[in-house]
Amino acid sequence: MKKEFYFIIVMMLATLTSCEKFLTHDHPTSISDEEFWRTEADATNALNTAYVGIPDGASGRQTLFLSAMADENVARQTFRGDYESYVKGLQTGTWGVGLGIWRDDYKTIRRANRFLENVDKCYMGEELKTRYKYEARALRAYYHMELLLFFGGVPLMTNSVVPDASYLKRNTEKEVYDFVLAELTECAGNLPKEYTNADIKRITSGVCWALITRLATFYKNYEVAKNAAKEVIKLDIYALYKSANVKNSYADLFLYTGELNKERIFFRENGCSGAWDTFAPQGLGGKTVLSPTADMINSYETKQGKTIYELGPDSLAIYLKDPKYKNNRDPRLAFSVLFPLQTYAALVLKPFDLNPLNADKIGAQNSTATGYWQNKYLDPKDKTGSKTLDFMIIRYAEVLLTYVETLIETDDFTNPDVVKYLNEIRNRAGMPNVNVAVYNTKEKLRELVRRERRVELAFEGVRYFDIRRWGIFEQVMNGPVTGAIDPLTGIAVPVETRLAKANRDFLWPIPQLEMQANPGFTQNPNY
Secondary structure (H helix, E strand, O other), rough: OOOEOOOOHHHHHHHOOOOOOOOOOEOOOOHHHHHHHHHHHHHHHHHHHHHHHOOOOOOOOOOOHHHHOOOEEEEEEEEHHOOHHHHHHOOOOOOOOHHHHHHHHHHHHHHHHHHHHHHHOOOOOOOHHHHHHHHHHHHHHHHHHHHHHHHHHHHHHOOOOOOOHHOOOOOOOOHHHHHHHHHHHHHOOOOOOOHHHHHOOOOHHHHHHHHHHHHHHHHOHHHHHHHHHHHHHHHOOOOOOOOOOOOHHOOOOHHHOOOOOOOOOEEOOOOEEEEOHOOOOOOOOOOOOOOOOHHOOOOOOOOOOHHHHHHHHHHHHHHHEEEEEEEEEEEHHHHHEEEEOEOOOEEEEEOOOOOOOOOOOOOOOOOOOOOOOEEEOHHHHHHHHOOOOOOEEEEEHHHHHHHHHHHOOOOOOOOHHHHHHHHHHHHHHOOOOOOOOOOHHHHHHHHHHHHHHHHOOOOOOOHHHHHHHOOOOOOOOOOOOEEEEOOOOOEEEEEEEEOHHHHHHOOOOHHHHHHHOOOOOOOOOOO
């Protein structure tokens, strides 16, 4: 019997070979196709293996670590992934971050293909079988989309490749884009708009439309993105989260308090279970792997809706030294970042106290690299709790901001929806309405929506794609990175110097293992 159904066993064997073909190999089991594909339970279990590849936030695939590849965070501790090499332009075909994503995506693509090729053998209801097929296709499209946004043109896999036919060539970016768009569009029209109970984490039509907004905006197909965003809005099942204490709505959205909400569209269950060992101060038993940059801190407006750079030099100096001066900043800043001398979970954070016994002094192993800590997705309950916080891959606020951006970029910036949705997002956070006397041209509204995306979606892994598609990658990813101002010297703490070249670093290198295994492959430019 031909043994081709794959699950979990042989990953260890892959590490023993120098040339692993991630396009063709996943995990064999002793159960044959003839023995396995029989019941609805078999189909469900097989489909669930294709869901495994959905990325986590602070554990597993660590989507939140993409913030360290933008101008939001810096990353330390390479055992969690060598993100520091990327921002210094040192990544090569052996770079572990790219290798891991390439491997995981193609492994789960193959699982989706195996499901689609065999599910008709199962005895189950046709309606559920049809729905399962669309789920598998949507997942397959998503994994291709992720590879596309990181690596550019990649091989399209619409069936399970056997070793004899494994020397695939890279499809063009347009071919992959067209495939993903077509698949997600068809799946969006055939999947339920929502599920209940145990199925709540499954792919819906809203997830498909939301993914299209990301894909299309990245490639500047604004009409496609706008129409997809309108489809999400039209579903009328998503809403900006509001907690019982409205002023805390934005903060609660990323805590257990607001975990079950109508704002999340695409999410990974338990995807932030690793947050305490990624963001928390060491003095509380945590580890600080990601630390916010001063540039990120300085991007937040004052409560009056002005950037600190619009203020006079004296006021600017005050806010640079004390970002929360008189509690007069966008509330999202305090909800997203922990500051020097702030009390958190009964601990006073003292990054500039150089006492050897101070576990949280700046630059110490497992402590902040900048003097700041990320607060988003950090819940004090995780210090002693079960650590099961979900991670939102795409939430409704992002779709609304994308919709606003597409209106601006298609010269429909006077559309009342622009100000309407910007105000809804700002007001939820405790910020004033858009000043339409200032923000009333395409250029000024573009400036505003880009800043609003930066602070609303801070640290969520979105900005890395934004700075690339906006063409500001080299501008924001070159030069020195600084942290908080040292009160003893009055100088911002130097953290690292970054080096980025768009003609190379815009795309990731194809893993060297794949290049060695497949003579039909070409490497990305300048690697």
